[in-house]
Amino acid sequence: MKKATLLLLSFLWLALPAACQSTNEQNKQKEAEMQANMTPVEVPAENGYEKAYFASGCFWCVEAIYESVKGVKESISGYSGGHTENPTYESSNTGTTGHAEAVEVIYDPKVVSFETLVDVYFGSQNITQVNGQGPDRGSQYRSIIFYQNDAQKKIIDAKIAALEEDLGAGQVAAQVLPFQKFWVAEGYHQDYEKNNPGNPYIQNVSIPRLKRFQKKFPDILKEDAVH
Template sequence: MKTMGLMLVFVAATACSTPAGDKNLNNTNDMMTNKGKEVSGDYSLATFGGGCFWCIEAIFTRLNGVYSATSGYAGGHVSNPSYEQVITGATGHAEVVQVKYDPAVVSYLSLLEIFFRVHDPTTLNRQGADVGTQYRSAIFYHDEQQKEVAQMVKERLGSENIWDSPIVTEITPLDVFYRAEDYHQNYFEKNPNQAYCQMVIMPKVQKFKSMFEDMLRQD
């Protein structure tokens, strides 16, 4: 029990953070302005904030019909922010994941259902030990149709009293999506034995697999 307690303290202290030695690796962002009108062809885009982006990315990459899940920043007032800036909470940005998906295989409605179930949408500016506005629950819609569907799902789930507290997820238009530094991309896949990955991300991934088994990628 003492060992587990120490591990929990360590995870809380290092929540969704990268070792200092890694912070200078590829520490550049590529700005991507992904609004609804730019979604075309055989794919669509969806952008979600649900706490540490490592967690949400690890889940959506396992979903059938998803081409990619990219960790990044959105919703703030600072252009081309760095991770070090975002984690201070002073930029207004949230850690988000932008999902590129095939709407013929998986619908935006399904993405929303998964999003709400794999994080706690009732805790304001917090997911577990990750605390701050950068970890807020948020849906950044790309067009009016996404906005309407998001509002509908939020209202429906709220009325079902699934959680003890009301949903606080914000629904706001996406202005600019900034891709996070390279070392954040596919973090769970690259660092499966890291403490945060084992104790925080892995349980979320297992929960997702259990709840949405029929929607998992087969490759």
């Protein structure tokens, strides 16, 4: 009897992590479904400039990539895609806020289109990597592309469909979510790659990623975007 009880307890103990993992995946799926059913928030243009929002791994890398593109006035690091108010770097790194490191791209639509920004997005990352980019792993580094209206969503969906013709259905890892709110990150994160050129992460991850992007998209770079 004791032997049978021990065997049962052992089975339950081994099954517990799998059950927890299944529950976590179900919760994530429910959260994604809830977000997908939300009405997107459209950010009004200001002084002729529009805003777009992207998450693709470390925001230090993504900020530098977009700031090298002609027509982009500024790229701001922050957080988006989650369910908590006022996220911070510390809280988002726990993976419990639902937020991902993201950037707000302020751009002139007369110079660069939203469609081109989407091309930059997919062309500057590993589009099949789930929950991260390169060495940065976790839900806070997952890829999310945000849309503010139906026109933007059609552009995104068409781009993903074209990519998956070559890759196979379901291979593009990025979530496509209606934009809700962007939270600006702490001041020391802004222009981090530019202000901290000697940082080992910047030298070994950010700059190589930026150079790979610039090599692929030379025609859309600012004249002073030299690395």
